[in-house]
Amino acid sequence: xxxxxxxxxxxxxGNLLRWGVWTSLAIxxxxxxxxxxxxxxxxxxxxxxxEQDHHMPGILQEVFQGISAGKGTAFMMLGVMxxxxxxxxxxxxxxxxxxxxxxxxxxxxxxxxxxxxxVSVHGGLG
Amino acid sequence: xxxxxxxxxxxxxxxxxxxxxSLTGLGGGVVIIPLLSVFLGVDIQYAIxxxxxxxxxxxxxxxxxxxxxxxxxxxxxxxLEIATTVGAVVGALLAxxxxxxxxxxxxxxxxxxxxxxxxxxxxxxxxxxxxxLAQRLKLYxxxxxxxxxxxxxxxxxxxxxxxxxxxxxxxGLLGIGSGALKVIxxxxxxxxxxxxxxxxxxxxxxxxxxxxxxxxLQRGYIQPDxxxxxxxxxxxxxxxxxxxxxRSSPEKLKIFFAIVITLLALQMIYNGATGRI
Numbered sequence: 001x002x003x004x005x006x007x008x009x010x011x012x013x014g015n016l017l018r019w020g021v022w023t024s025l026a027i028x029x030x031x032x033x034x035x036x037x038x039x040x041x042x043x044x045x046x047x048x049x050x051e052q053d054h055h056m057p058g059i060l061q062e063v064f065q066g067i068s069a070g071k072g073t074a075f076m077m078l079g080v081m082x083x084x085x086x087x088x089x090x091x092x093x094x095x096x097x098x099x100x101x102x103x104x105x106x107x108x109x110x111x112x113x114x115x116x117x118x119v120s121v122h123g124g125l126g
Numbered sequence: 127x128x129x130x131x132x133x134x135x136x137x138x139x140x141x142x143x144x145x146x147x148s149l150t151g152l153g154g155g156v157v158i159i160p161l162l163s164v165f166l167g168v169d170i171q172y173a174i175x176x177x178x179x180x181x182x183x184x185x186x187x188x189x190x191x192x193x194x195x196x197x198x199x200x201x202x203x204x205x206l207e208i209a210t211t212v213g214a215v216v217g218a219l220l221a222x223x224x225x226x227x228x229x230x231x232x233x234x235x236x237x238x239x240x241x242x243x244x245x246x247x248x249x250x251x252x253x254x255x256x257x258x259l260a261q262r263l264k265l266y267x268x269x270x271x272x273x274x275x276x277x278x279x280x281x282x283x284x285x286x287x288x289x290x291x292x293x294x295x296x297x298g299l300l301g302i303g304s305g306a307l308k309v310i311x312x313x314x315x316x317x318x319x320x321x322x323x324x325x326x327x328x329x330x331x332x333x334x335x336x337x338x339x340x341x342x343l344q345r346g347y348i349q350p351d352x353x354x355x356x357x358x359x360x361x362x363x364x365x366x367x368x369x370x371x372x373r374s375s376p377e378k379l380k381i382f383f384a385i386v387i388t389l390l391a392l393q394m395i396y397n398g399a400t401g402r403i
Contacts, residue, residue: 087182106201120211
């Protein structure tokens with residue numbers, strides 16, 4: 001019985017990963033087309049790297065404002081962020097799978113991994 | 127140069143990086159960083175950010191197939207992800223304080239090591255009995271081969287775990303998947319069969335890279351206009367590479383690329399040592 005559930009989980013997670021990647025890239029690509037159609041002929045400038053101190057809520061807000069303004073960079077950023085969400089969703093689905101299998105040890109292990117990612121999202125301790 | 131031309135060059139370069147990364151088994155991220163920073167003059171921080179994003183894409187994209195075939199061991203992956211994600215967050219934090227030339231030199235060294243390692247002959251081994259700790263953590267499984275399902279066990283859990291922390295730190299610090307170190311941890315130390323090690327390592331890269339990528343995102347390393355062509359290019363290149371590998375095992379090509387990559391790595395070390403990066 002447990003084995004059958006493992007197989008189901010493999011199938012679901014395999015599809016989740018595939019769809020996550022292609023959706024993210026499609027959105028990033030659309031963003032790229034919008035961006036290039038308005039900025040494509042400008043001269044490229046290599047900006048020097050400047051360290052910034054953004055926080056996730058601020059970045060999300062900026063992305064959504066940019067999208068409603070139809071900005072290409074905002075769509076590209078949304079694609080990138082969906083790409084980040086894909087492995088995180090995979091971990092969450094594994095968690096659900098382990099809960100259904102009543103595998104307590106792996107529920108705890110998965111929760112630890114999620115917690116580490118959560119800490120990292122919250123400014124990475126810095 | 128116009129933005130359009132620059133984007134197309136990035137895309138073409140990323141496609142080659144993805145192709146070479148997949149043919150050599152090194153991964154696209156590790157090839158794209160020297161390409162962007164040495165040839166295209168992109169700041170290494172932005173190169174690392176874009177590479178990390180492309181690691182997430184190629185890992186998730188190729189892991190999908192292996193997971194469905196049941197080769198990937200999701201329990202081993204999840205357990206070792208504790209080590210790699212902690213390492214990745216530490217690595218990303220170190221990256222923000224480490225001097226750029228140090229990162230360039232370390233990157234070059236890791237690249238040479240990985241290139242040499244990719245040429246090593248792989249021994250096929252299957253461990254029958256798991257160590258007591260591995261048994262308690264359920265770090266065993268079976269995988270499909272031409273001769274039916276093969277059962278395997280694991281050992282040296284602590285050693286593998288420590289190696290995974292190192293792999294995670296390097297991944298977070300340098301923006302790479304550090305597949306070579308992950309496979310050493312699983313294949314050489316924990317004695318997991320090679321096919322399971324490589325696919326599980328690939329499976330783990332997505333989560334590991336995401337743990338450090340969110341730190342990078344908040345520090346401004348991730349530029350959407352650089353990431354977009356790089357991620358799409360690397361993924362398409364990796365898919366092409368995978369298709370070539372199904373039809374043939376290009377040993378000579380592998381050696382050729384290992385030499386090219388070593389030269390690229392030496393250039394990067396030189397640039398780092400002379401303060402040009």
